[in-house]
Amino acid sequence: MTAAPNAITAALERVDEHHYRGQDRRAVRQTTPASVIERHLPLLDPVPGLRILEIGTGSGYSTAALAELTGPQGTVVSVDVEHDLVTRADRLHREAGYTTITSLAGDGYAGAPEQAPFDRLIAWTTPPHLPKAWTEQVRPGGVIVAPLVCAPIAYSTAMARITVADDHTPGQVTLHRGQYVPMTTAALDRSRYATVSRVLDGERYPSYLSAPWIAATGDRDLAERVFTAVLDAPHTEPLGIGWPEVEHFKLWTLAQDPAGLTVAHRGKETMVGITTSDQVGLVALFPETRIVADSADSPALERVRGLYQQWKGLGGPRIDELTAHTVPVDQGWALELNATTRDTRRSRI
Numbered sequence: 001m002t003a004a005p006n007a008i009t010a011a012l013e014r015v016d017e018h019h020y021r022g023q024d025r026r027a028v029r030q031t032t033p034a035s036v037i038e039r040h041l042p043l044l045d046p047v048p049g050l051r052i053l054e055i056g057t058g059s060g061y062s063t064a065a066l067a068e069l070t071g072p073q074g075t076v077v078s079v080d081v082e083h084d085l086v087t088r089a090d091r092l093h094r095e096a097g098y099t100t101i102t103s104l105a106g107d108g109y110a111g112a113p114e115q116a117p118f119d120r121l122i123a124w125t126t127p128p129h130l131p132k133a134w135t136e137q138v139r140p141g142g143v144i145v146a147p148l149v150c151a152p153i154a155y156s157t158a159m160a161r162i163t164v165a166d167d168h169t170p171g172q173v174t175l176h177r178g179q180y181v182p183m184t185t186a187a188l189d190r191s192r193y194a195t196v197s198r199v200l201d202g203e204r205y206p207s208y209l210s211a212p213w214i215a216a217t218g219d220r221d222l223a224e225r226v227f228t229a230v231l232d233a234p235h236t237e238p239l240g241i242g243w244p245e246v247e248h249f250k251l252w253t254l255a256q257d258p259a260g261l262t263v264a265h266r267g268k269e270t271m272v273g274i275t276t277s278d279q280v281g282l283v284a285l286f287p288e289t290r291i292v293a294d295s296a297d298s299p300a301l302e303r304v305r306g307l308y309q310q311w312k313g314l315g316g317p318r319i320d321e322l323t324a325h326t327v328p329v330d331q332g333w334a335l336e337l338n339a340t341t342r343d344t345r346r347s348r349i
């Protein structure tokens with residue numbers, strides 16, 4: 001049986017959002033918009049009778065939606081690292097009459113071993129990698145849906161849907177658009193793979209440079225020089241696409257792993273593209289999509305234009321058309337994007 005998208009929409013409509021999030025939807029600092037929950041829940045296929053483990057209770061809204069979808073014969077166990085949120089959600093669930101939800105306080109990285117096994121696991125917060133505890137606690141053939149880092153570079157998260165194999169290792173992996181806050185740590189973790197990271201005057205979040213090619217040299221002076229070049233890059237030009245298409249371009253670019261691959265955050269802008277010791281060619285993803293470079297005739301600008309044209313020439317491959325494989329790491333698996341095949345031409349963009 002498969003959960004029809006309209007079953008998910010109907011379940012979300014049965015949950016009293018104000019009860020969990022307050023009249024202004026701001027009762028809890030970290031919540032997931034209902035539209036994003038609605039986009040990701042179909043990946044989990046949450047049908048009646050299932051046992052589901054949720055990592056990241058937050059307001060409790062998504063937990064209630066899961067309880068609606070799994071029905072009176074189902075079970076939802078929800079874990080959050082913030083004890084106060086768990087106490088709050090537990091009270092709200094009782095007030096709303098849900099009897100199949102168990103709320104647990106703790107680090108979701110460890111799952112909920114005493115409540116295992118589960119048919120499904122969904123995480124609304126990004127772990128450092130896919131924890132072994134999760135694949136061990138989901139039955140073979142079960143499904144994990146979680147935001148996972150896809151490359152050793154900042155800002156490379158995608159929503160992964162993973163089928164658990166008979167030996168409790170990750171089986172089939174598909175990728176989807178989506179990002180969630182890192183587990184346990186603060187917003188700064190967006191720069192986990194930063195080569196240089198610094199809070200500049202008047203900024204709320206740090207600007208950073210994430211460039212594996214620089215990190216591999218261990219050259220601090222080079223890192224500082226390129227960081228300054230990125231912060232100062234004066235040339236800009238328009239890009240023909242907006243959000244979310246540019247998010248697909250970003251992940252495709254990460255999968256190509258071109259020489260000089262760089263992710264950078266300056267001021268309010270997050271960018272992906274290419275740097276060299278003295279050139280910058282980056283695509284800004286938001287708040288506005290545009291190309292940023294050190295000069296109008298920069299070779300790095302030429303290369304990033306070339307990448308963009310190549311992506312367009314392939315029909316603008318989307319994240320769910322990319323593939324990835326898992327690599328064993330200590331206590332789990334890391335996800336790594338596969339380079340795309342370049343010969344399948346489509347013409348959507």
Ligand SMILES: C[S@@+](CC[C@H](N)C(=O)[O-])C[C@H]1O[C@@H](n2cnc3c(N)ncnc32)[C@H](O)[C@@H]1O
Binds near residue numbers: 030057062184
């Ligand atoms: C985006 S919010 C979840 C929102 C929730 N789905 C809702 O409907 O309101 C992410 C949650 O993950 C929690 N979190 C962060 N690190 C965690 C960890 N190590 N274990 C469990 N939960 C964690 C945060 O406290 C936060 O409540």
